[in-house]
Amino acid sequence: VNCTGQGLSAVPPDLPADTGILLLSANRLASLSTAAFLPLTQLQDLDLADNGLAALHTGLPLPSLRELILSRNMLGALPALQGLPALTHLAVAHNSLATLAPRAFHAVTRLQDLDLRGNRLQTLPQDAFAGLRALKYLDLSDNLLEELPKELLQDLQKLETLWLSGNRLQTLPTNFFPEGHIFAYVFLTENPWHCDCNLRYLRAWIWQN
Numbered sequence: 001v002n003c004t005g006q007g008l009s010a011v012p013p014d015l016p017a018d019t020g021i022l023l024l025s026a027n028r029l030a031s032l033s034t035a036a037f038l039p040l041t042q043l044q045d046l047d048l049a050d051n052g053l054a055a056l057h058t059g060l061p062l063p064s065l066r067e068l069i070l071s072r073n074m075l076g077a078l079p080a081l082q083g084l085p086a087l088t089h090l091a092v093a094h095n096s097l098a099t100l101a102p103r104a105f106h107a108v109t110r111l112q113d114l115d116l117r118g119n120r121l122q123t124l125p126q127d128a129f130a131g132l133r134a135l136k137y138l139d140l141s142d143n144l145l146e147e148l149p150k151e152l153l154q155d156l157q158k159l160e161t162l163w164l165s166g167n168r169l170q171t172l173p174t175n176f177f178p179e180g181h182i183f184a185y186v187f188l189t190e191n192p193w194h195c196d197c198n199l200r201y202l203r204a205w206i207w208q209n
Helices: 197-208
Strands: 021-023 032-033 045-047 055-057 068-071 090-091 114-115 137-139 161-163 184-186
Touching: none
Parallel strands: 021 045, 032 055, 045 068, 068 090, 090 114, 114 137, 137 161, 161 184
Antiparallel strands: none
């Protein structure tokens, strides 16, 4: 069901019960609760981008939802993500997230693709991504990150692609990349890397990989 750009301020109440993909981008949904989608028991993909969304209240279960797009909104904090056990793709790009709570994604352990680019993240707790053992793609580009904790990637056993471009990183801590882990892509461009002895680990890791 395509409701893109219809000027909606609320979710239409008469959507077909068997809706699997719902496009609600470019509307005026400033505040939402997942309760609005409970009648849609087969909903798998939900696009809420470009809505000026400032709050999303989760908790009531959407057990079939696999993809949730929240990009280009006004979220200042990450939703709790409760009640979304099947979620594999989450995009919260270009919002106003300034921080993540420890174990911020503990409720969505099946997540494979996480897009957090273009926010205001300055620091991250060491266990921000704890439990995401299925995650393959992580985008942290175009934030304000100045440093990263050494343990940040330790749980991400299946991570293939990591974006760190466009931040304020000057160095990475020794042993930041889990030993023996093979990445397909790691993007490190557009950071003000400071070429001193602290950068020797990163240089050696690049040569070895």
